[in-house]
Amino acid sequence: MHVVDALVSPAVGGTFWAVSAGLIGYSCKKVKSEMSDSIVPLMGVTGAFVFAAQMINYTIPGTGSSGHLGGGMILAILLGPWAGFLVMASILTVQALFFADGGILALGCNIFNLGFWTCFVMYPLVYKKIVGRGLSPSKLFWAAMLSVIVGLQLGAFGVVLQTVLSGKAELPFTAFVLAMQPIHLGIGIIEGFITAGVVAFVAKAQPQLLDVSLPPSDKPAFSIKLVTVSLLIAAVIIGGALSWFASAHPDGLEWSMFKTSGSEELDTPDNSVYTNLSKLQEKTAILPDYGFKENEVSGAESQTAESWPAVSAGTTISGLVGGLLTLILAFGIGILLKLRKKTQASATI
Amino acid sequence: MSHHIVQTRDLYFTYPDGTAGLAGVSFLITHGESVALVGANGAGKSTLLMHLNGCLLPTQGSVQVGDLPVTKKTTAAIRRSVGMVFQDSDDQLFMPTVFEDVAFGPMNLGLSDQEVEPVVTGALQRVDALHLKDRPPYKLSVGEKRRVAIAAVLAMSPDILVMDEPSSSLDPKTRRELIALLRTFEHTKIIATHDLDLAIQLCPRTIVLSEGKVLADGPTADIFADDNLLAQSRLEKPLSMQNCPRCSPNSSPN
Amino acid sequence: MTNLGCLDTLARQDSPIHRLDPRTKLLTTLVFIVMIVSFDKYQISAMLPFAVFPVVLIVLGNLPAGYLMKRVLWVAPFAMLVGIFNPLLDRQALLHIGTLEISGGWVSFASILIRFFLTVLAAFVLVATTGFNTICLSLEKIGVPNVFVMQLLFLYRYAFVLAEESSRMLRAWQLRAPLRKAMSMKTFSTVLGSLFLRTTGRAQRIYQAMCCRGFEGQLHPARRFHWRMADTVFLFGFCLLFAVFRFANPAVLLGKFVMGIFS
Structure with a gap:
């Protein structure tokens, strides 16, 4: 499941763009310095392979239509962590641009959720630790299974966290987690089976392919990874704090405008702290309790509704009317341009 | 012009998994010759071709192109003079558009933008495919792809053309056009093929490979007339030589 | 696709x-x-x-x-x-x-x-x-690493080729399993595995084709942008x-x- 543009806030989207861009840069460096040139076409074609595989995937019941088969894990196993991460990022880029899966701003989040945990955490810490040097079938099976399941759980949790931090969807954190994690456990088990199956097939037919993706020196790679992991966790926390801060003021951009111009009403900040608190309540509430809290909130609501400029009823209605008009205007401009083009075309003929 | 020769001496190659590819291949091809390389599946044709430009390096024996032996150090120079057309054009056309693909080689040779343009145009014109210039390769037909793949090789102005199954999966008319096109090239040509009729039309000389060894090397007409040799190397007489009343050259104006 | x-x-x-x-x-x-x-x-x-x-x-x-x-x-x-x-x-x-x-x-x-x-x-x-x-x-002009851009281009180019390959495999399976609606997971991973092997084979041939035309680790697309x-x-x-x-x-x-x- 992807994070989508419509549900992500600029702070969250931007933070993860930065994190993912950093990871892409780092991986490119690693691929360039540690692997042969021939990895580049292999990466590209393997990315195409995942697309092709998804075409078959759709006929399988139980995985759901957006099951990104194997995702980052199968790529990490077959290509190694750096190349695997880059291919995952490319796949998501193509999906964002052509299939509107996710979206451009949410791309950073999605790359992180689906690529980071699998390639940089699960691969070195779970998969390689279990598989070790040999390629025994049972070890391969459990290594693939376990790393896919846990990787997907972490990814799904990332989706929840990013969506909730963005504060656009109303779904409370607990309910979201309770819905997402079990669903992705199911998907994870199925993907685990398939990943393990593919890896077993490759191990049997051409074991040298799997050897290539196990870098011989794992010690220095590990310490570097440790550093990146801690850096990234720090980044996530900062990003989280940032977007929290952004949601404390209904909108970060508007707030900074207010600060520089001082033109907004003074009681707005207090007000938004209040709304933030009630939002916090919503987030921590679990579903059954919700009705009760809603009453509390609506009791206080009558005083706050007036002073929040965007919510005042009068403004909103004129906003709606105006919005519709501008929409009509926008299309009007389109039609005019089209007519003008037609007359120009006929003039040249 | 002795520098366009291709010579192999007692060439052996074994794949990493232990399969024998070549087991003692020796021949000399001189400048301007057209040579067909025939043999059953798995006889070692493709393996041999891969040695001619250093994609594979011999386990034993040597390959010489012009004055240079093919080694890891000389591959860059060798690849400038030996152009290779792959069997599956999709493997060869990897750039976003036809133009960029044909320009790929010249750009790698260090030509500037201004220099590349006429080279690419010329190469595409040579194979009659200039109109495909801006198309992405996946939008081309099999025959168009084959032409563009040849143009991409010509753009590097090689002295020697090596082709792997140039007529495979082409319809009869496209195949005929391709043969006509290849006949206009004055390069040294080495063509691996199962299409023995193509061999007759294009190559005066034929080398027969079997199980990694040269089974016969001589004038094409003689080789295809030798029934024993053909049977031994799992080949069959080309249709045009089967004295069929309808299709042999004597009875039809083919 | x-x-x-x-x-x-x-x-x-x-x-x-x-x-x-x-x-x-x-x-x-x-x-x-x-x-x-x-x-x-x-x-x-x-x-x-x-x-x-x-x-x-x-x-x-x-x-x-x-x-x-x-x-x-x-x-x-x-x-x-x-x-x-x-x-x-x-x-x-x-x-x-x-x-x-x-x-x-x-x-x-x-x-x-x-x-x-x-x-x-x-x-x-x-x-x-x-x-x-x-x-x-x-993207490369904006500063995205060449490696990333190159394999993105490859991905796009071969998505079409491999899509065709996988639909051929799917059809071949359908014709021999007319009564089934979908592949079992075991068949599926075998099909995927062999598709992957074909993929690596193709990648190898592409790399050879690139080397044959003088590839030395950098792609120079013949396209200039004019602002x-x-x-x-x-x-x-x-x-x-x-x-x-x-x-x-x-x-x-x-x-x-x-x-x-x-x-």
């Missing part, structure tokens, strides 16, 4: 929009999306004027509006799935139109849909006026317009003005 081809065919047209430098379109689209998503969750009216951007591009770029709309609607269920909880959970009345009460949840739901529609449409328009390969090459006056005008013009839309909310102003006339 057909969508890949369709958008790319559209991108090979010639129009004032297609002639713009790809970096211009990339940047403007990015600014557009950031502006849209930066609105707070109850905002509706202020986002509507932004529709002018995709509309202008669709018309000037000769794009089939109907086809693009269909593509957008096709992916809409996903946004609805996540957004549909808003009306259920956020029932505070936010809007009163006559006696009708509209809850915050419905407003934010509508807001999500509009956001979704605009951002997705903008992404499609970007691809349909620029083309994937050109976007990739412009012209039109690009500057386009970029700054639209960014200025977005800024005005973002901070002045012309929709509300216009609405007030019109309602003032009628009352």
Whole structure:
């Protein structure tokens, strides 16, 4: 499941763009310095392979239509962590641009959720630790299974966290987690089976392919990874704090405008702290309790509704009317341009 | 012009998994010759071709192109003079558009933008495919792809053309056009093929490979007339030589 | 997969929009999306004027509006799935139109849909006026590492080839398993495994083909981009317009003005 543009806030989207861009840069460096040139076409074609595989995937019941088969894990196993991460990022880029899966701003989040945990955490810490040097079938099976399941759980949790931090969807954190994690456990088990199956097939037919993706020196790679992991966790926390801060003021951009111009009403900040608190309540509430809290909130609501400029009823209605008009205007401009083009075309003929 | 020769001496190659590819291949091809390389599946044709430009390096024996032996150090120079057309054009056309693909080689040779343009145009014109210039390769037909793949090789102005199954999966008319096109090239040509009729039309000389060894090397007409040799190397007489009343050259104006 | 081809065919047209430098379109689209998503969750009216951007591009770029709309609607269920909880959970009345009460949840739901529609449409328009390969090459100009851009190009090129291969395998399976609706997981992973082996075989041949033509680790695409006056005008013009839309909310102003006339 992807994070989508419509549900992500600029702070969250931007933070993860930065994190993912950093990871892409780092991986490119690693691929360039540690692997042969021939990895580049292999990466590209393997990315195409995942697309092709998804075409078959759709006929399988139980995985759901957006099951990104194997995702980052199968790529990490077959290509190694750096190349695997880059291919995952490319796949998501193509999906964002052509299939509107996710979206451009949410791309950073999605790359992180689906690529980071699998390639940089699960691969070195779970998969390689279990598989070790040999390629025994049972070890391969459990290594693939376990790393896919846990990787997907972490990814799904990332989706929840990013969506909730963005504060656009109303779904409370607990309910979201309770819905997402079990669903992705199911998907994870199925993907685990398939990943393990593919890896077993490759191990049997051409074991040298799997050897290539196990870098011989794992010690220095590990310490570097440790550093990146801690850096990234720090980044996530900062990003989280940032977007929290952004949601404390209904909108970060508007707030900074207010600060520089001082033109907004003074009681707005207090007000938004209040709304933030009630939002916090919503987030921590679990579903059954919700009705009760809603009453509390609506009791206080009558005083706050007036002073929040965007919510005042009068403004909103004129906003709606105006919005519709501008929409009509926008299309009007389109039609005019089209007519003008037609007359120009006929003039040249 | 002795520098366009291709010579192999007692060439052996074994794949990493232990399969024998070549087991003692020796021949000399001189400048301007057209040579067909025939043999059953798995006889070692493709393996041999891969040695001619250093994609594979011999386990034993040597390959010489012009004055240079093919080694890891000389591959860059060798690849400038030996152009290779792959069997599956999709493997060869990897750039976003036809133009960029044909320009790929010249750009790698260090030509500037201004220099590349006429080279690419010329190469595409040579194979009659200039109109495909801006198309992405996946939008081309099999025959168009084959032409563009040849143009991409010509753009590097090689002295020697090596082709792997140039007529495979082409319809009869496209195949005929391709043969006509290849006949206009004055390069040294080495063509691996199962299409023995193509061999007759294009190559005066034929080398027969079997199980990694040269089974016969001589004038094409003689080789295809030798029934024993053909049977031994799992080949069959080309249709045009089967004295069929309808299709042999004597009875039809083919 | 057909969508890949369709958008790319559209991108090979010639129009004032297609002639713009790809970096211009990339940047403007990015600014557009950031502006849209930066609105707070109850905002509706202020986002509507932004529709002018995709509309202008669709018309000037000769794009089939109907086809693009269909593509957008096709992916809409996903946004609805996540957004549909808003009306259920956020029932505070936010809007009163006559006696009708509209809850915050419905407003934010509508807001999500509009956001979704605009951002997705903008992404499609970007691809349909620029083309994937050109976007990739412009990414390199912006500073994305060559390795990443190269394999992105390879991915796109061979997606078509491998899609054909996998559909052939699927057909071969269907013909020999006429009574089954879908592959068992065991068959599926075997099919995938052999598809992957063919993939690596192909990658090897591609690499050889590259080496045969003098590849030494860097791709030099023969394409130069020219930043012209039109690009500057386009970029700054639209960014200025977005800024005005973002901070002045012309929709509300216009609405007030019109309602003032009628009352």
